[in-house]
Amino acid sequence: MKRITLTQYLVEQQRKKQAVSAEVRLLIETVARACKAIGHTVGKGALGGVLGSLGTENVQGEIQKKLDVLSNEILLEANEWGGHLAAMASEEMETIHRIPNRYPKGEYLLLFDPLDGSSNIDVNVSIGTIFSVLHAPHHASGREVDEQDFLQAGAQQVAAGYAVYGPQSTLVLTVGTGVVGFTLDREMGSWILTSESITIPEQTAEFAINMSNMRHWEAPVKRYIDECLAGKEGPLGKDYNMRWIASMVSDVHRILTRGGIFMYPRDKRSSGKNGKLRLMYEANPMSFIVEQAGGAAVDGAHRILDTQPGALHQRIGVILGSKAEVERVQRYHQEASGSV
Numbered sequence: 174m175k176r177i178t179l180t181q182y183l184v185e186q187q188r189k190k191q192a193v194s195a196e197v198r199l200l201i202e203t204v205a206r207a208c209k210a211i212g213h214t215v216g217k218g219a220l221g222g223v224l225g226s227l228g229t230e231n232v233q234g235e236i237q238k239k240l241d242v243l244s245n246e247i248l249l250e251a252n253e254w255g256g257h258l259a260a261m262a263s264e265e266m267e268t269i270h271r272i273p274n275r276y277p278k279g280e281y282l283l284l285f286d287p288l289d290g291s292s293n294i295d296v297n298v299s300i301g302t303i304f305s306v307l308h309a310p311h312h313a314s315g316r317e318v319d320e321q322d323f324l325q326a327g328a329q330q331v332a333a334g335y336a337v338y339g340p341q342s343t344l345v346l347t348v349g350t351g352v353v354g355f356t357l358d359r360e361m362g363s364w365i366l367t368s369e370s371i372t373i374p375e376q377t378a379e380f381a382i383n384m385s386n387m388r389h390w391e392a393p394v395k396r397y398i399d400e401c402l403a404g405k406e407g408p409l410g411k412d413y414n415m416r417w418i419a420s421m422v423s424d425v426h427r428i429l430t431r432g433g434i435f436m437y438p439r440d441k442r443s444s445g446k447n448g449k450l451r452l453m454y455e456a457n458p459m460s461f462i463v464e465q466a467g468g469a470a471v472d473g474a475h476r477i478l479d480t481q482p483g484a485l486h487q488r489i490g491v492i493l494g495s496k497a498e499v500e501r502v503q504r505y506h507q508e509a510s511g512s513v
């Protein structure tokens with residue numbers, strides 16, 4: 174099979190579908206190069222002195238791992254000079270990071286979770302990077318970018334993607350024309366196209382949820398999981414398998430590869446009132462990718478990509494994956510709220 178690199182793929186998208194501007198192409202190539210560097214650093218593990226925690230907390234109140242901060246710095250440094258961005262936002266930074274005045278500024282915004290799944294770092298379980306690209310609305314006005322400019326619904330995304338640092342390093346990407354996957358040729362250092370069109374099977378028999386939270390779930394989630402657990406004898410008429418890697422990039426990658434439903438729902442805990450996952454740089458990019466692959470993504474009763482953000486680090490319930498299953502759970506939420 175002819176080896177198509179990420180650059181060639183993006184040039185062809187730019188040429189034939191106008192889906193990718195030259196600036197977006199440069200942006201994606203820059204992020205992909207930064208992901209290579211992050212994967213290389215992660216791969217050193219104990220030999221690189223990069224494991225363990227820093228003893229500091231991020232804006233989420235979570236203990237920062239050394240690799241969380243290192244990955245964030247790699248993405249900031251890689252994207253500052255290119256002239257394609259106005260600013261960046263990250264799970265690891267309280268406020269936005271504007272492009273320094275010594276560099277030209279572009280018309281896009283980049284958001285990322287630099288190292289998702291970091292609770293798995295020290296136990297050598299796959300982790301990854303999630304990113305999202307938005308237009309910078311202020312660009313035409315000439316005023317300085319501010320945090321409000323980032324608060325756009327996920328349906329406005331220009332591009333989204335994630336990298337998984339596992340047995341292989343993979344990069345999954347959408348620019349709104351479907352979903353493609355690349356595998357890192359570690360000898361050449363090139364991202365090579367290995368999945369030309371990723372689609373999620375509409376049906377599934379595999380669910381992903383952290384079962385230890387069961388006592389906190391709202392009724393519609395409990396109803397669905399009980400039905401899955403009832404198996405063939407239950408209303409769904411089939412036996413289900415369960416997976417939970419506790420690394421969103423890995424769970425979502427499995428679902429893109431063989432179907433399934435991923436659930437981190439909001440729950441009754443005060444901290445869980447909107448769920449654990451963050452809207453802007455976890456739920457939105459993953460929802461864009463999943464929808465582009467023919468799946469669905471809701472917060473319960475509503476489509477995630479329609480959510481109007483109120484704050485940069487706001488959380489949201491996430492139920493995404495195989496369309497038929499997600500729509501079933503969405504219907505259960507709508508019935509419970511009386512909206513159907």
Ligand code: P6P
Binds near residue numbers: 290450
């Ligand atoms: P729990 C990782 O910390 C993360 O943000 C997601 O990648 C993952 O899906 C989830 O949290 C795991 O949460 O509560 O099961 O550890």
